Amino acid sequence: MTLFKAENIQKRFGARVVLEDISLSVEEGTVHGIMGPNGAGKTTCFHVLTGYHAPDGGRIVFDGRDITGRKPHQIARMGISRSFQIMNLFDETVVIENVLLALPEFRAHGFNLTRSVFDDKALVDKALGVLDQVGLADLAWQKADALSYGNRRALEIAVALAAEPRIVFLDEPTSGLGVEATRQLMGLIRKLRKTYTIVLIEHDMNFLFELADRISVIHWGQVIAEDTPAALKANKWVARSALGEVA
Amino acid sequence: MISLSDIPARGGSPFTPAMGLFVALLLTAPFWLEPIGLYHYLGIEIAIWILFALGFNLLFGFIGLHSFGHGAYLGVGAYAFGLFQQEVTVSLWGGLAVAILAATLAGAIVGAFVSHRRGIYFALMTIAFGQVFWFGAIKLHSITGGEDGLLGIARPDLVVGPMRLDISDNISLYWFVAVILVLAVVALWRIVNAPFGRVLQAIRQNETRAQFVGYNVWLIKWLTFTLSAAFAGLAGGLFAMAQESAYPDVMSLHQSGLIVMMVLIGGGLVSFWGPVLGVLLYFIARDIIGGITETWLLWFGLMFVIMVMVRPEGVAGLIHVLRQKFAQTQQKTVAPASNPERA
Amino acid sequence: MMELVPHIINGLTLGLLFALIALGFTLIVGVMEVINLAHGSLFALGAYFALATLGGGWFGSTEFGVWWLSLPIGMRYVFALVVGPLLAAGAGMIIELCLRPTYGKAPLYGLLLTFGAALVVEELIRLIWGTGEQSLTVPQAINGAFLMGGLIFSKYKFFAAGFALLAIGGVWFFLERTPYGAIIKAGSHDSEMVRALGYDLSKLRLLVFGFGASLAGLAGIILTPIWGLRPHVGLDVVIPAFLIIVIGGVGSFWGAVLAAVLVGLSVGITGAYAPAWSMMSMYLLLIAIVGVRSRGLLGRKSALEN
Numbered sequence: 031m032t033l034f035k036a037e038n039i040q041k042r043f044g045a046r047v048v049l050e051d052i053s054l055s056v057e058e059g060t061v062h063g064i065m066g067p068n069g070a071g072k073t074t075c076f077h078v079l080t081g082y083h084a085p086d087g088g089r090i091v092f093d094g095r096d097i098t099g100r101k102p103h104q105i106a107r108m109g110i111s112r113s114f115q116i117m118n119l120f121d122e123t124v125v126i127e128n129v130l131l132a133l134p135e136f137r138a139h140g141f142n143l144t145r146s147v148f149d150d151k152a153l154v155d156k157a158l159g160v161l162d163q164v165g166l167a168d169l170a171w172q173k174a175d176a177l178s179y180g181n182r183r184a185l186e187i188a189v190a191l192a193a194e195p196r197i198v199f200l201d202e203p204t205s206g207l208g209v210e211a212t213r214q215l216m217g218l219i220r221k222l223r224k225t226y227t228i229v230l231i232e233h234d235m236n237f238l239f240e241l242a243d244r245i246s247v248i249h250w251g252q253v254i255a256e257d258t259p260a261a262l263k264a265n266k267w268v269a270r271s272a273l274g275e276v277a
Numbered sequence: 278m279i280s281l282s283d284i285p286a287r288g289g290s291p292f293t294p295a296m297g298l299f300v301a302l303l304l305t306a307p308f309w310l311e312p313i314g315l316y317h318y319l320g321i322e323i324a325i326w327i328l329f330a331l332g333f334n335l336l337f338g339f340i341g342l343h344s345f346g347h348g349a350y351l352g353v354g355a356y357a358f359g360l361f362q363q364e365v366t367v368s369l370w371g372g373l374a375v376a377i378l379a380a381t382l383a384g385a386i387v388g389a390f391v392s393h394r395r396g397i398y399f400a401l402m403t404i405a406f407g408q409v410f411w412f413g414a415i416k417l418h419s420i421t422g423g424e425d426g427l428l429g430i431a432r433p434d435l436v437v438g439p440m441r442l443d444i445s446d447n448i449s450l451y452w453f454v455a456v457i458l459v460l461a462v463v464a465l466w467r468i469v470n471a472p473f474g475r476v477l478q479a480i481r482q483n484e485t486r487a488q489f490v491g492y493n494v495w496l497i498k499w500l501t502f503t504l505s506a507a508f509a510g511l512a513g514g515l516f517a518m519a520q521e522s523a524y525p526d527v528m529s530l531h532q533s534g535l536i537v538m539m540v541l542i543g544g545g546l547v548s549f550w551g552p553v554l555g556v557l558l559y560f561i562a563r564d565i566i567g568g569i570t571e572t573w574l575l576w577f578g579l580m581f582v583i584m585v586m587v588r589p590e591g592v593a594g595l596i597h598v599l600r601q602k603f604a605q606t607q608q609k610t611v612a613p614a615s616n617p618e619r620a
Numbered sequence: 621m622m623e624l625v626p627h628i629i630n631g632l633t634l635g636l637l638f639a640l641i642a643l644g645f646t647l648i649v650g651v652m653e654v655i656n657l658a659h660g661s662l663f664a665l666g667a668y669f670a671l672a673t674l675g676g677g678w679f680g681s682t683e684f685g686v687w688w689l690s691l692p693i694g695m696r697y698v699f700a701l702v703v704g705p706l707l708a709a710g711a712g713m714i715i716e717l718c719l720r721p722t723y724g725k726a727p728l729y730g731l732l733l734t735f736g737a738a739l740v741v742e743e744l745i746r747l748i749w750g751t752g753e754q755s756l757t758v759p760q761a762i763n764g765a766f767l768m769g770g771l772i773f774s775k776y777k778f779f780a781a782g783f784a785l786l787a788i789g790g791v792w793f794f795l796e797r798t799p800y801g802a803i804i805k806a807g808s809h810d811s812e813m814v815r816a817l818g819y820d821l822s823k824l825r826l827l828v829f830g831f832g833a834s835l836a837g838l839a840g841i842i843l844t845p846i847w848g849l850r851p852h853v854g855l856d857v858v859i860p861a862f863l864i865i866v867i868g869g870v871g872s873f874w875g876a877v878l879a880a881v882l883v884g885l886s887v888g889i890t891g892a893y894a895p896a897w898s899m900m901s902m903y904l905l906l907i908a909i910v911g912v913r914s915r916g917l918l919g920r921k922s923a924l925e926n
Contacts, residue, residue, distance in 0.1 A: 082485075082489075102488040102489050103488050103492055103494065106488070106489050106490055106491035107491045111489070112489055114486075118483055118485055118486040118489075119483065120478075120479050120482040120483055120486065121482055121483070122280040122281075122478070122482050123478070123479075123482065130475075131475065131479050131487075131490060132490035132491075136472055137490075137491055137492065139472050142471065142472065146470045146471060189486070189490065192490070193490050343726075343728045343731070345731065390907075390910065390911065390914075393914070396726075396727050398870060400655065400727075400728070401655060401862065401865065401866055401870065402866060402910070404862050405862055405863055405866045405903075405906055405910075408859050408862070408863070409903040409906070412899065412900060412903055413903070416896060416897070416900050418896075529855075530855060531855060534735045537735070538732070538735065538736070572743050572746070574739055574742075575739070575740055575743035575747065577739070578736045578737075578738075578739030578740040578743060579736075579740055581732075581736040582718060582733055582736035582737055582740065585722065585729055585732050585733045585736060586718060586721045586722070586733070587721065589725070589729055
């Protein structure tokens, strides 16, 4: 079943056309990779798909519903979550609160003034469970800005997962990670793919080819190819034009 | 750098040592104010400004919207209270309700204009809107009494069920204001420690992230603006009673700046109680340094400038640092292996 | 229609005066991203310095003081026009030095620091010059009134408006047509580049703040003969400057000038029909414009919003 579909997305900033024509379709339960050289519009593409920017043309459909032009918070509530390439955390507070804030139950209790955040054992346990998934349960009561770089990356993913999404957009999760941390992350995503549909922007070709079911190659704001990793490797034209520059 | 969110939210009970100390000071004040050479009216004034400052800090410290025109809502509350007494009927609860309503409405309208603005732009817009109210108060002479304001506002009797109490003298009025203040402080304490309050702080820390985990940031900002205006309106209604008048001066840029100053000096950016310390410090400076020299505002201003330069976390930040140092030395001597983590 | 002409002329001159007040303010906001709440105090300070220079208050009754007072007022006035802004620039530079620890922090701190500085300056003025109303005498040549088309106009207002026009042109020329202006504008967008070009960024900031402060002082000297001189005059006059910046768009030079003229015209024309509402019209103008264009007339997305 197609869970998420973008059709002919266009985005301009002033006179500059960043996305000319992006279409992609993500099947439920798969990992969909997005690759392309720097400046190809990958991150802008994510911003548009998750509602940060409204597209200038085209249509975005999630689970049969047209979500084009919806605001980020509306899109997030429907079950679309994302991480950021440049980290975006609640830095002044503890790790577990980053996750708590993203839990749908927490959001539902937003206006309940009779309870406090850390009172609800069930919520705290649930948040610890999410942290456990990314291996941060032991650091739950540390301040977020005191974490190491790799752990911050993991927390970034935990916050995205806490919202109980059906689809998770990960923007360059390996960016800045060392070899060992990258290997750990790969294991994590392998684990997550059993539960979530994942869309992944990645620079690291091996990483992406290893994990993705299908890959869209973006260049000059257009999808120039979409296929399985194996087929893309075989496609000499794609390999030369896009992969050649980055891989 | 320390911040308001350092300390994970506490449990549901607002009965903390700080709260105990605060309530104790508030409820004993009438007995020691005069013996130490102060006067009861000062107590009323301080209590009202604490109410105003704590409500303001919801906006300023917690959600991080740096309004520089908040005196306007205090003023709106004061005028609404006065007009209600003079034009409708003399009633304490009616007057206070109208004061809160009027300020809430004013806050809701301005909030709708400014809630999508950020940073300095937000501050600039709030200044501009604050000036609109201030100028309106001066110019709508037939309603507001112009520069002189509304004079001779009554201090209505306190009616609770069948009881009717005269609170027109300063001591009884102090008791009334103190009780309202305690109720408001408990309410604010609950708000900031409830999920809602944590969301406010999350928005201050990272607006984008808050959006992407599903919070309608604009709506929450607008609500906070409005709520904080409502507290200002309540403070304004009480202020009109205390002063037995309402005048445009409280809405000026100068007054709006002073409240920011008090909140910052006290440490409103790092502690719930910061605004209380700031208000106390301001009035102590005004009445004590003011008793020694006419130019107390010069010294207070200088102190403030130096504080912004070297220790913008304010008095509460200073206390926090000192306590940490104290705790560290204690830990070294007593239990070097104790776990600093919270259970 | 004809009876409106004097009001339009009045409005235009008023608009130019507003623009003169807003000039230094918009320069500092645009380049340094600091809202200088002490702008009004520097405005007052410039006027008080000019007052002291004109009256020879600096030298008392020393021989030099007596000689100074015997000079023609025109000469002393021109001298005051130079000394007042220079001293205001000095005060502004002191404020900039105090501002340094706040750079790189939230913009709030700059705002707060300048608010504190405004209090200090105002109190210092009270301490030195007293709390009473003072007046700045101007040379006979630009004083008095003249008749035009059967109507009486104040000569000084025209002098002031002309002066404002000159100042606006001068600042524009400086920013757009001189290498210094180019560096200042670069500094506002790209501090890296300024450093790469080999300029000292902190010196640049000091000079820009000093320049903005001197413009405030100049506006004070030009405007206080019309509006009077009191220690808190700064607060009264700086408010139109805020509104103008918001209406015109933060950091936009021509936005500020355009907004100032619009505000002046609306005040002038409303004054013709409903004098009590003339000043109120500027607030209504603000709400109308900001309601439609929340960034102001010529405002762009600015770093100040973050």
